[in-house]
Amino acid sequence: METAVRLAEQYRGGHIENIHFGHVCGVDEHGNIVYSAGDPEWMAYLRSAAKPFQAIPAFVHGTPEAFGLTDKxxxxxxxxxxxxPYHVEALESMMAKLGLGEEQLICSPSHPLSPAARDEMLLASKPKRRLYHNCSGKHMGILAYSKQKGYPLEGYGESQHPAQVDVLDTIADMADYPKESIRVGIDGCGFPVHALPLNHIARMFLKLACPDLIADEGASRAAGHIGRLMNEHAEMVSAPWFICSILLKDPNIAAKGGAKGIYGFALRDERIAFALKVLDGSEDAWPTIIASILEQIGYRNQETIxxxxxxxxxAFRNDGGVIVGENKAVFRLNRNE
Known part of the structure; x- marks a missing residue:
């Protein structure tokens, strides 16, 4: 196991204030580790980076068509x-089409993650809702899949539920990693959460971007469909001001992040993918790290960078607009020939 490396640093007044350690792995279409910083086989929980892959079984079996779901x-x-508001509108529409009640979601009632939506709710003294939870779309998808397949709706978040067994099988296939070696925990929303080495997480994202690498025809079509939707409706994946939607505006990129510093993305034309883990769990360093990765490999789309x-x-500013510090990526990718 290799030692973590400094990925990014933040300076204030010329003095270092924050250091973000972690690991980066890049793989090619053959699954070879072609870029690394730190330990390319570091075991990391996927957290919400798993969501595109958790949706694959539903797309394979035609769940969207069965319930007349729109692309959004x-x-x-x-x-x-x-x-x-546009997220909530889509979720309420799905709930009506599925004939579900909001109380059937096991994710906790929450405030919106959008500051504007949260402030509006608080000013109006509106209660928390399960639909406001940032994972509610994933939960709705698994419920839809379960309903279509005739699986029980109760206990849909338990690891032994047949829908979750299907998800685990999908993750193992996409990652080219033995199912019995995947570590399983419980995510913040109540779902099973899976840990795999970074190089295998990168393989998953490469297959999402390049579904011709998937042997199973149904899974290949599903991954291709999901990848296209995420690019075409990037604002639905997070929000226009968050990194996932910003990266997905580039049609050459498949990307998704998760809690506690895990991020995966792939480049379709170049047929390479990266997975990274910031060990302090920070998401703030993601843009700096990913921009540096793209610069170091000579990525052609400067607009994305x-x-x-x-x-x-x-150079970052304080609340008064004065430049007070600097964000730096400080790692170098090792090129593995």
Whole structure:
């Protein structure tokens, strides 16, 4: 096991204030580790980065068509949404089409993650809702799949539930990793959460971006469909001001992050993918790290890199607009020939 490396640093007044350690792995279409910083086989929980893959069984079996779901409704099955009004509208529409009650979701009632939506709710003294939980689209998708397949709706978040067994099989196949070696915990929303080495997480994202690498025809079609939807409706995956939606605006990229610093993304034309883990769990360092990865490999779309630096500027300002510090990526990718 290799030692973690410094991935990003933040300076204030010329003095270092924050250091983000972690690991990065890049793989090619053959599953070979071609780029690394730190330990490319670090075991990491997927958290919400799993959501596009958790949706695959439903797409394989035609769940969206069975219930007449729109493209935006399908996309929110992959999302860590911010409960913006358009997210809630899609979720309420799905709930009506599925004939479900909000109380059937096991995710906890929450405030919206969108600051504007949260403030509006608080000012109006509106209660928390399960639909506001950023994982509610994933939960709705699993409930829809269970209903279509005739699986019980009760206990849909338990690891032994047949829908969750199907998800675990899908993750193992997408990752090219033995199912019995996948570590299973419980996610914040109540779902099973799976831990795999970073190089196998990167393989999953490469298959999402390049579904021709998937042997099973149904899974290949489903992954291709999911990947297209995430690009075409990027605002449904998180929000226009969050990194996932910003990266997905680039049609060459498949991407999704999860809690506690895990991120995966793939480049379709280049047929390479990366998985990274920030060990302190910070999401703030993601844009700086991913922009540096893209620069180091010579990525051609400067607009995407610029959007990342707009999200986390190299020179950052205080509340008064004064430049007070600097964000730096400080790692170098090792190129493995």
């Amino acid at each position: 409704e399908c996309t929110i099955m992959t999302a860590s949404h911010r409960a913006e 610029d959007r990342l630096y707009a999200l986390a500027p190299k």
